[in-house]
Amino acid sequence: METLEFQAEARQLLQLMVHSIYSNKDIFLRELISNASDALDKLRLATLQDGLEADASDLHIEIEADKEARTLTVRDNGIGMTRDEVVELIGTIAKSGTAELLRKLKEAKESPELIGQFGVGFYSTFMVADRVTLVTRKAGTEGHGTRWESAGEGTYTIDEAPDAPVGTSVTVHLRPKDEEDALYDYTDEWKIREIVKKYSDFISFPIKMGDETLNSMKALWARPRSEVSDEEYHEFYKHISHDWTEPLEIINMRAEGTFEYEALLFIPSRAPFDLFQRDSSRGLQLYVKRVFIMDDSRELIPDYLRFVKGVVDAADLSLNISREILQQDRHIQMIRRRLVKKVLSTIKDLLNNNPEKYATFWREFGRAVKEGLLNDQDNQKAILDVATFASTASQEPTTLAAYIERMKEGQEEIYFLTGESRSQVENSPHMEAFREQGYEVLILTDPVDEIWVEAVPDYDGKKLQSIARGSVDLPSTTSAEDESTGDFDPLLGYLKERLAEQVKDVRLSHRLTTSAACLVSDADDITPTLEKMYRAMGQEGPRVKRILELNPNHPLVSGLRAAHERDAADEALPETAELLYGTALLAEGGDLDDPARFAKLLADRLARTV
Numbered sequence: 001m002e003t004l005e006f007q008a009e010a011r012q013l014l015q016l017m018v019h020s021i022y023s024n025k026d027i028f029l030r031e032l033i034s035n036a037s038d039a040l041d042k043l044r045l046a047t048l049q050d051g052l053e054a055d056a057s058d059l060h061i062e063i064e065a066d067k068e069a070r071t072l073t074v075r076d077n078g079i080g081m082t083r084d085e086v087v088e089l090i091g092t093i094a095k096s097g098t099a100e101l102l103r104k105l106k107e108a109k110e111s112p113e114l115i116g117q118f119g120v121g122f123y124s125t126f127m128v129a130d131r132v133t134l135v136t137r138k139a140g141t142e143g144h145g146t147r148w149e150s151a152g153e154g155t156y157t158i159d160e161a162p163d164a165p166v167g168t169s170v171t172v173h174l175r176p177k178d179e180e181d182a183l184y185d186y187t188d189e190w191k192i193r194e195i196v197k198k199y200s201d202f203i204s205f206p207i208k209m210g211d212e213t214l215n216s217m218k219a220l221w222a223r224p225r226s227e228v229s230d231e232e233y234h235e236f237y238k239h240i241s242h243d244w245t246e247p248l249e250i251i252n253m254r255a256e257g258t259f260e261y262e263a264l265l266f267i268p269s270r271a272p273f274d275l276f277q278r279d280s281s282r283g284l285q286l287y288v289k290r291v292f293i294m295d296d297s298r299e300l301i302p303d304y305l306r307f308v309k310g311v312v313d314a315a316d317l318s319l320n321i322s323r324e325i326l327q328q329d330r331h332i333q334m335i336r337r338r339l340v341k342k343v344l345s346t347i348k349d350l351l352n353n354n355p356e357k358y359a360t361f362w363r364e365f366g367r368a369v370k371e372g373l374l375n376d377q378d379n380q381k382a383i384l385d386v387a388t389f390a391s392t393a394s395q396e397p398t399t400l401a402a403y404i405e406r407m408k409e410g411q412e413e414i415y416f417l418t419g420e421s422r423s424q425v426e427n428s429p430h431m432e433a434f435r436e437q438g439y440e441v442l443i444l445t446d447p448v449d450e451i452w453v454e455a456v457p458d459y460d461g462k463k464l465q466s467i468a469r470g471s472v473d474l475p476s477t478t479s480a481e482d483e484s485t486g487d488f489d490p491l492l493g494y495l496k497e498r499l500a501e502q503v504k505d506v507r508l509s510h511r512l513t514t515s516a517a518c519l520v521s522d523a524d525d526i527t528p529t530l531e532k533m534y535r536a537m538g539q540e541g542p543r544v545k546r547i548l549e550l551n552p553n554h555p556l557v558s559g560l561r562a563a564h565e566r567d568a569a570d571e572a573l574p575e576t577a578e579l580l581y582g583t584a585l586l587a588e589g590g591d592l593d594d595p596a597r598f599a600k601l602l603a604d605r606l607a608r609t610v
């Protein structure tokens, strides 16, 4: 017999279980049944696809309670584990992001939603047990099985189990019952029946206690919606998603005819912590005629809808279909297209009929959905229809359609400004004339906004126009410039030469009312934020120069013009030019090349005024 140590993260998680931070302890049984069901799926699949020689004719789960010994055993005749698999799968937590979640959990104390994200699985047995024994033998292997045991502290033991049958049995040595602490008598048959019915009724293998089968085994997606309770849907959702919170929306689909399939999809009510991590699990479960084929089937749903969970059961696929074949399968592509349409129309329904749910949805998943504007050309319009954006019009987000309704007489374009935060965007000098003249501007602050606005030319015939880009021609702009442009020409020429390193042009502005200057991008150039993003991804490119716009009505600008007129060789002029440029850059939240130098110039200049 060997004694081994749990990996550090596993130990922490176990600690949390032993000191039970989750009030509902009943779920340990659900977790064991869920693992057993997965193991049975795997065995059946291995016989179908990998030619494993094993008996798959009587796959089932058994529950056995021993009142005397105070133990509960859950046994399956599924795939089982080798010794090394036991060490790897039960002794460690492989999921990325676990350390971070654990840290959050510690801070948050009571937080079932957070634990839900772990898929605590097997470890949840330690909420009710002071010792757990697992005996297993891998299907298709020779020799002895493996016996694993632990009290949930720092270590576990591993031993040979010569007589173990194929499959896995987990025996939970129950702690004394303590109903005040929601620790029930789990050897009580009535309690077991209740838990199985509540959490595991849909499991597709028989769950037996003695001669009795406790579950109905009905595939939820095959049953009419009116016959399934919300609770049953929710339990099923938890089973496939490992999310313990209730889903926001349930979607049933059924297609009959040449290619038959049924789908049951869930939109979660909360984004998983790893929604934006590359290795996050995504995709749907694929079944063929009620037989589980694979998890995480990415072919069934595009990446931008990766938060959608659920099952697709197709009638006409081969049972041993591989991932490679899936990628090319015409029917799968057709299902995928239909699912996307259905999800988008469901979001639209929420938007129109259930603003509160929609708001939750968009807050949690809007950032992901917007990726579709780049990757799913066919549905660009449908995505824009269900998207909402922050706006200067009110604190409430707006759809593009509602924005267009509010457009001012003569306004042809949808104005937006990207940035890091609402306040930064609102206070940007670019906003001044728009605010003054009552033009609404969309405030786009998600990183993905920088990118999709480049890919979407218009909505409903109205061009999307960045107010920090190109020249602005507000219909009602007073043309301060027209009478006085001539006067400014020498100064503009001077500044252009002086700041040639920094900007490609200097011109008078239509968008400023209170600030002296701002920077804008040329209509066809990439924006500084996008440039920064490319750089962060390691794509060095030439620096894109921008345009400095001056407010002719600002005393600093008119004063500068006067000074330049008086004496073009004035020593203070180059410094003022530099300060003017630096201020414009700071005002939009940009980074100065040499902040120390800027600070010194500014301090010296201020010193002369006090």
Ligand SMILES: Nc1ncnc2c1ncn2[C@@H]1O[C@H](COP(=O)(O)OP(=O)(O)OP(=O)(O)O)[C@@H](O)[C@H]1O
Residues within 6 Å of the ligand: 031, 035, 036, 039, 076, 078, 079, 080, 081, 089, 090, 118, 119, 120, 121, 122, 123, 167, 168, 242
């Ligand atoms: N009854 C079983 N038969 C075969 N393998 C099992 C069994 N129970 C657990 N395992 C293996 O141990 C792994 C860890 O199980 P655990 O319940 O901790 O997490 P999980 O099932 O992967 O995650 P989750 O609980 O989120 O589904 C499983 O992924 C599976 O590979």
